[in-house]
Amino acid sequence: MFFALQGILDPGLMVLVAAIVVGCAGVPGLFLKKPGTGQAFAAVATILATLAGVAASMQLLFSYTTITYVLEWNLPFGPCELVIDPLSAFFMLPVFLVSAAGSLFALGYWPSAEHRTTERGLTFFYGLLASSMAILLMARNGVFFIMLWEVMALSAYFLLVTEHESNDVRRAGIVYLIATHTGTAALFVYFSLLAAQTGSFLLPAAGSLSALSPFATIIALSAFIGFGAKAGIMPLHIWLPSAHANAPSHVSALMSGVMLKMGLYGIFRTLTYFYDPPLLWGAVLTVTGITSALFGIAFAVAQRDMKRLLACSSIENIGIITTGIGVALLGVSSHNTTLVYLGMAGALLHILNHSFFKPLLFLGAGAIIHATGTREMNLMGGLGKGMPRVALLFMIGSVAICGIPPLNGFVSEFLLYLGFFKQLKADSLVYLVLLAPLLALVGGLAVIAFSKLFSSVFLGTPRSPAAAHSHEAGLTILVPMAFFALICLLIGIAPQLGLHLVSPAITSFYPKLASTELSVEYGAILGRLSLSGALLLAVAVVAMFLWRWRLGKSPVTSAPTWGCGYKRGTARMQYGASSFSELAVSVFNGIIRQRIGRPKLTGLFPGAAHCSEVPTETILERIIVPLFTIAGVSFAFLRRLQHGQMHLYMLYVFVTLFILMLWAH
């Protein structure tokens, strides 16, 4: 394989090289004897490659250029083009940034010294996953795309089962593998039908297909299933919570922050082919999107496993993004450029945001696990004392992911809200505005979920000895988190930058938007937003100084928390994670289901009893698993055909012969 280059070393090539370097970063570690060197090398290489790759992608993004290479291969699937257009370049950014941060984080979180057996594979597949995603974004040949897609899925699997001694990890791995493979089967259909349409396995150019053409619906459907399963859109999300929860944290960060986005990228790419998407498609995306947002965050509220909570909130965010895409698509169908613009801007910006604050939170979770050795929130508490820096960064992440000003999460949701409200003046699809209250509900639930997460982990007094002896994380863990936190703040305070980042991608998605003044207009609005954000900070700072001044003037004493009349209030009497969300769960009962084990209290002096509330994976446990059971039973019945009776086997042979004879004549 060699590259037939067009032109000399250029940004596109730089991105490519960077991707390949990231992919090979873990290779030396496989052969080096001395522990740690390989890991360190991988981290350095990845970071350097990222610097180059990000710079190059930025350049490509802002120069609105599209670069094409042809990969010389002799597989019988036609030419293999590698193309970088603004959309690809846009998705490149999270790929590089998150992988670099993760590989640095790994040094402190998964040190080779402690995890000798697993570290090599982890480092290797981590790089492979990252680079496969980066190259995936360039692939324009369907088959090459699928190959990279599978490499991505499989390396993610091997990363996920790093600790395969544990049952949960293995189960999560199997569920993930089955889900992703089924998705790939859908992609087989997808690319085959595309080839049937265009006559070659090259992906169709933007706006080259008509949605009225035969198979267009099947193409769209298979794309939705194939890519949606990867993105974790409900009801295709079944694999997501357990997978993200059981993987090592920096892997979860990469999976949740970037790999899910590959599914969304696929959906984006698919939508570009069609110049006349019917309203139905947009409607489907919008409905599924808002549903996953609501249900995802509702599940998150009920979780007691820290990382499961984060995973469920990924479902929520993906849902929000999908809603944005759906709305934009509706805009395309109804020729409403404002709607397209706002939907797209919101979706793309939220993609970017989510791939910053979600990794931040997952890395934070990793730091916490590293310190306490558990993911069970009910066993934590009071970590804020031991690890104040992590707490601060985690707080930033939580505020951002709740979509609260003045951080970046709010900006993207703000754009979406604007899109909904603007529908009031549109001549069609006015009812889209009803999405606003739903999104607001999502926001409210997010606040519950993340106040639960933050408080039960960092606040109050430790609920277990492990939590009591927590320690501040090292630099290699703090630096990546701080990096993401800074970006969150930056985009939050200066949202125009974010808009600037996404506009090229928008135009490449919907070329008609290239000339409009919309970007200017909304840039200005976001300017006002950033002003008010700054004002908020200013007021807060002033208030703080005034307060400090007052505190200086009056006596300050410290005493234990008032025990509400109890003389000996223990840590276990605090509101724990489960108790915090209990009210919400009871209110939203039906959406959120819990397996509640209540103890039977009998007699005057009942002994020690144990009560447990385990949130259920509704779709997995109520639908998928029963289906599998049924299939298993019926298969077991059919398996009697292999009964070991030879003379009947003979009968099979002759019956087949007989039937075929009948058929022949």
Place this chain on the structure above:
Amino acid sequence: MFAALIILPLIGAAVTWLIPFDRLRPKILSLFAFAHLGLTIQMLSFTPPESPGGWFHLDALGKIVLLSTSVLFLTCAIYSIGYLFYRRERSNRVLCVGLLVCLSAASLVTITHHLGLMWVALETTTISMAPLIYFNRNARSIEATWKYLLICSVGVALALIGLYFLAYATIVARVEPSLLLDDLIRDAGKLSSGWVHAAFVFLLVGFGTKMGLAPLHTWKPDAYGEAPGLVGALLSGGLVNLAFLALLRIYQLCLATKEILFFQNALIVMGLFSMVMAAIFMARQADFKRMLAYSSVEHVGIMAVALGLGGKAIFGALFHILANGLTKGVLFLSSGNIHRSYNSKSTDHVRGALRRLPWSGGLFLAGFIAITGSPPFAPFISEFTIVSSAFIQGRMLIGAIFLTSLAIIFIGMAMTVLPMVMGEAPADSETTSYRDTIGTVGPPFFLLLLVFVLGIWIPDPLMTLLRDASALLEVHK
């Protein structure tokens, strides 16, 4: 030249029969296998002219099968050195002799164009494999051998009737009677369709039994399950392909007789049925060798469907001959190692192979991923070609059934394989003397390497070979 290809292994058989040393025989075996491969490559690069009378002619189809068989055989032979070291308790004379006889018969199948001779050779491979399946000398293996022997013999006997029908068709058509493929193709137009149809049916059933198309596959799980790993590899990676080659010959004939449509549909139906059956039987399969057997049923089905679809799928089918054969080699050899180490084929006892046998376990896992059609491995290329051509031809239903059973099969295999390789080895599992050595791990690793390379890059000579071969199976307008 042709003679050499057949005589050489026979000489080898004689030699291995004569020498009394068990330790020496596998080495002799590998030596002859090596020579055979060399000869094969020689014949592939400089194709010998068609023999007078047209009995022997190495065309592209034959080349592909010959190549895959020879490569697989060599690997198994080398593997046998390391493997038989752990089976010193019993004599390996019969094993080595049987292997070499089988090799010679296999080569004969690939190079002859006389259907009768091909039939004889096929039957020979069947019989020569029987003692090998009985290598373990226990009740289960004798049962397996018995079923294999009788069902396959009956099946191949039916194929013989098919050939007789063909011959009789020539007589009825008053053309000079012959079973030479080229003559038949030449006179195909004149043959009476009644006899030809009957012939096709019998041949399909006959060779289908040998191939293991459902519901003629009943001997397969028993034979594969009880045979030693390397015999299983040769059965599923070698003999299957020979039977498939026989089907391809018939297919060529059908093309000539313009009776192709019925044959194609029959192939598609039986192929899909095999895949569905495999899917049903693989779910919750507790015996990993039987699982592999059903996987072989599945892939036979895939090839049949591909042949039935025609067009670009033909390429997929031909490439699948190589891909499937080599990957099956990886799976059976590594599973043989795992079997040795745990002394059990049941997934109840086999756990945590990755920890206990990092190499064999890893190879088994990789083989599983490869055989289920995941890139970057060769089976992906063929399977994707087949599926996509099904959809491109607009035959949605076929594609749908195909993909569905692939998915179910993947789930079934995953449920069996992943628990085997992952996790910790159970405490009560008995410890055997087996350890991964270069001798037992090298050959499957080499095969995996081939499978991987073919998955991302097909060498140009091979490419041209495949193209020529599929040209032989294109509909002549």
Place this chain on the structure above:
Amino acid sequence: MISLADQLLVLVLLINFISLGTSRLIFSIRAVAAQGVILGILPGLIHPFSWHLVGITVVIIGVKGFVIPQMLGRAVRSAEIKREVEPFLGYVPTLLLGAVFTALSFGFAGRLPMLPEHHNYMFVPASIATLMTGFLILTTRRKAISQVIGYLILDNGIFIFGLLLAGAMPVMVEAGALLDLLVGTFVMGIVINQISREFSSLDTSLLTSLKEE
């Protein structure tokens, strides 16, 4: 000569019924041997004389009439079994089925597009009938030996059809086919010995440990 051939073929059919009806293994082995001998004679009756023909005749009679029956007989003796006890399908039903199949095969043969000069022969119906008999025995009998006998009768049926193709089948192929049959039966004999050693019986209904449970 044709009439003689036809009478012999009738004999073949009779032998089919005998092997369907009898329970004594030795007896049915002898029947198969007799069938083999008849098949050996048949070519001489329908083809003009040639040394090649003589050779074929001798070989066939040798193999089908003596060698194979010998091997089977030894197997039976070593296994010390006399008769086929309760088959999966009783003797009377199998006989009836055999009759039905024979009738059907005559009817079916009438429809086949054959050469006019072959039309008045009984070769095709006889071969199909014998084929079916073999199949019946294969599917109804319990003892491994009986199944081998079934296989042999099946093979005989095929052979009868082969008689129609005078020169189409080269000697080499004929010989090969015979050789395969020989070796095949030989191996089967060995396997049968092993079975009788392992299970101390030839009852194939014991050979059902390999199955999906």
Place this chain on the structure above:
Amino acid sequence: MMNSTIANCTIHIFLALVMPPLLLGVIGKTKAAFAGRVGAPFLQPYHDILRLLRKGTVFSTTTSWVFRAGPIVALATTAVASLLIPFGAHSSPISFTGDMILYAYLFALGRFFTMLAALDTGSSFEGMGSAREATYSCLAEPTLFFALITLSRLSGSYSLSNMLVNISFGVWLNNGAALLLLVGGMFVVLLAENCRIPFDDPNTHLELTMIHEVMVLDHSGPAFAIIQYAAALKLFVLGAFFVHLALPYATGNPYLDWGLFIISMLELAVVIGIVESVMARLRLIRVPQLLVAATILAAFSTLLVIR
């Protein structure tokens, strides 16, 4: 013109700074009147806040910086919110397209930190309070948005100032039904968000059924003062929103309008006082139902205007 805007801004800020505690005073007075007492003077809340500012502070040993951040953020968010909402017929100092969304989310930010500050003490009571706060406010959120949609539809604009100032008797005549539903819904939200009866009882301190007050149990001194003031300001800001809906009278004259605004705010305070004295606290189970009912009202109003 310019001067008038500047003047308006100054008055606006001045009111926001000074007036909120007065509402509390008025409410208290009303309740006292109903109870047949003289009650505390109107300016009592000012005294309380000033005294608290002068008092010393006790920090719980379990608390961290989050506890200290709580009051500050609460104050800051409400303050900025007060700059977004128009008082009377005058548009607000800060106003841009979509500021209503910011307005809604600022409260979320304040709530987030208040809850965290409460949870930081590790007291089970305060945990209880914040859990309830979280759930109820989450239920109240959609109502506010339905209201915003309705208003934005009626006024055809996307900023609070325009959409609220736009409401007039004319609008009432045309869309009376919708606005009536809205007033109902928003009043519930107003009470709920400010933790008044029937959702919460700001006077009690030691009842298992409280929300806001229990969250600030451990705050003392200046911090508590800040919280009190912030709470009053929140009442004022939401009240201003409500007043626009319920009492949308405006004369052309700016100064008269300011007067009117102040008067109507006081009226609102009186109404709240009446409600608090005639109603009892709801049982906790009923609270979500009432909130959902409010949401439904608002939703209906929205449907009425956008159909």
